[in-house]
Amino acid sequence: MKKLGLIGGTGPESTLIYYKKIVYGANKQIGKEFFPNLTIESLNVFNVLKYCSDRDYDGLTQYLVGGINNLIAAGCEIVSLTGNTPHIVFDALREHSSVPLISIIETTRDEAKTQNVKKLGLLGTRFTMEEDFFKKPFREVGIDVVIPAGRDFDFVVEKISAELEHGIAKPSTQAEFLNIIQRMIIQSGIDAVVLGCTELPLLFNDVTLSIPCLDTLEIHSKALLSSIKL
Numbered sequence: 001m002k003k004l005g006l007i008g009g010t011g012p013e014s015t016l017i018y019y020k021k022i023v024y025g026a027n028k029q030i031g032k033e034f035f036p037n038l039t040i041e042s043l044n045v046f047n048v049l050k051y052c053s054d055r056d057y058d059g060l061t062q063y064l065v066g067g068i069n070n071l072i073a074a075g076c077e078i079v080s081l082t083g084n085t086p087h088i089v090f091d092a093l094r095e096h097s098s099v100p101l102i103s104i105i106e107t108t109r110d111e112a113k114t115q116n117v118k119k120l121g122l123l124g125t126r127f128t129m130e131e132d133f134f135k136k137p138f139r140e141v142g143i144d145v146v147i148p149a150g151r152d153f154d155f156v157v158e159k160i161s162a163e164l165e166h167g168i169a170k171p172s173t174q175a176e177f178l179n180i181i182q183r184m185i186i187q188s189g190i191d192a193v194v195l196g197c198t199e200l201p202l203l204f205n206d207v208t209l210s211i212p213c214l215d216t217l218e219i220h221s222k223a224l225l226s227s228i229k230l
Contacts, residue, residue, distance in 0.1 A: 002227070003076050004022065004038040006071075007068065013164070025225045048063070048083070060089050104198075117214075121194070125161070129157075155180065
């Protein structure tokens, strides 16, 4: 099994979930006395968000490349980011990396295509929702991506930053996210929703929606398990 390296800390809660899914997923596939060797380079999500806010994408690239190089130096043969927002510079990171990088967006796009999604509602950080890096790969395969409007947009951005990135999941926040999705179904005609922030599963792990829910963390972790097999 190839050694996996994760750029974690973007944020901490999703890093913990990735770790458990990879470790116990490999254990289930290989056997009860096996756990995979992997390395986590924990960076600061708020540094990432500051680089994005300043539109300092060269600075963000260098920040992440430093983490990737540390993982490569630790013997990692495959590397992945545990957050959606850092994928804003994914193409540049891929050019700088001497080992394969597995994209959370590409793997989620492939799953959406498999499920024959036509119009996808996107929830994520301000940068994931506003910028084109997440939407473009979907658009290129004929999937329209829409985001919440007005106060709903602001609510999603605020709750991710102020609550979920700190591991806080409030029932009231969950309820309003469900209301936002329902409004997107009615107003925009979405036929699926994507959790485009890897902290969002904290709110959605115990709910059933009326439309398919694409959890980028779940989809990505399965792809990573497949990629590290011998």
